[in-house]
Amino acid sequence: MAWPEKNLPSTDASEKRSLGAGVFRRCDGCGQTLTAGELAATFEVCSLCGHHHKLEADGWQRLFLDEALEPWDAHLVPGDPLRFSDGRSYKERVTASQKKTKSPEAIDIGRGRMDGRAVAYGAFVFAFMGGSMGSVVGEKVTRLFERAVEEELPVVLLQASGGARMQEGILSLMQMAKSVSALERFRKARLPFISVLLHPTTGGVAASFAFLGDVNIAEPKALIGFAGARVIENTIRQTLPPGFQRAEFLLDHGMVDAIVSRLEMKAKIVSILNHLTSNRPRR
């Protein structure tokens, strides 16, 4: 279920192709050269062709939130229940990811404001072991929903994940059940859940809460699906059609409500939240 980080089809090779000490970058969509500063200013969206390059977790926070996130449960770090090693130990991988991403785990959660409105905000950190869901991610998604009920906040959750984390084995699978159970409690409180599907959202994260939003919004061209492309090809012995499992494919098949450009995403979510909470049902 969990996909390998390095095998993920990526729409983002721009860093590797950086020209001239990282000052200039070539767009993966149109091939034009832009300055790194220009791309950063538009949150990694190409101003010429609209191609969305990967945006790191802190970039998403700047894009979505009025001010800095007030983090919840940032102190949770992984255990090693299986004492897993694949030649390199799980502990080493975690430490390396923490160093690389400066994040304790593959998700940040907390309270933030979007156009003045308080929300329970969660965002996967894809750079941390492919955004994979182990015990900490499952626990934090669960706490996100639990705390949102307590504080009567809507949940806005940004997903980018290869799925369940293999290195915690069956306990990772159990996080799907745990987090969806928490989402069920949250739904009973009749608070909105906006599920944002970023590139990529697959495996055990796709097959738990990702599609259970009151509204599901996807980023253009994001890869979203249950099974990995290679697994499907090996099973059916056919090549997959172009655009398979991309956001546009999901929209065509009725699985997401809208595809929204990153730059319009915040305004869209705020508008939806305004509608959904304008006449709150009596409990």
Next chain:
Amino acid sequence: MAAFVLPFERPVVDLVEKVRELRALAASDQRFEPELARLEEKTSRLAREIFADLTPMQKVQLSRHASRPYTLDYVKRLFTDFDELKGDRRFAEDAAIVAGLATYHGRSVVLVGHQKGRGTKENMKRNFGMPNPEGYRKAIRMYELADKFNLPILTFIDTPGAYPGIGAEERGQSEAIGASLAAMARARVPIIATIIGEGGSGGALALGVANRVLVLEFGCYSVITPEGCAAILWKDGSRADEAAARLKITAPDLLQLGVVDLVVDEPTGGAHQDHDDAAVRLDRALWSQLTALDGLSPDELVDDRYKRFRALGTFVA
């Protein structure tokens, strides 16, 4: 019974077959009784020895054994008045999941189980026990039916995983599994899940959000197949043995991790050697687990399930 024999089980299978022949003789001639007793004792001792040393991958092979009892083999032995209910009311009937109403020790219950096929033809029909979204949507329909009419839910898990196909993705395999987890989480009735064979990832979990989760002695439950894990970690599917060991997917591992509540012993040589005996053992476990939930109110059942899964996971705070 066991037409297909794995290399490591050969000595046990030979003895089990001798026991079976001798038992037939002893039925008509008492003089064979002492020898039968001796042979039975020897067989069970040998089986215990061999099966105690099985590697995790060998247990995986047992969980997938072609002669292993499948959901419907248990249904016909444990239940009466089985009324199979088909279809997801949206797109199709999916025979990789069977479901319906049945009587269990005088009580009406809702059954949902993965169903593998025996032989090529039935396996095509059952898609080797790999459901499409329609299978999960049928399961959701059953969970909701059970909830509405206050009937306990018994599920039987036995799948390599949800089907990875183009149509499955087009019709929302992810959504179907996620929605299935949610429907189980909110059902206000007792739910008992039993892993009778292979518990393959999210496609298995969609039947697994239960108050109590049981596993048969040679059942397995994993986030990824050992072959898939080996292919990802080492680009080498032949290292599945190693992956199976590292993933901790056998019944004792699952019990130790708290993922299952009870391991149900199998007959000598495994459930495939004696479907009737396997069913008797499962019946005993299921009935005691089900009646143990009798005292809980609908809300308490939902809370009990919540707490059960809420506690799973390991982290440092």
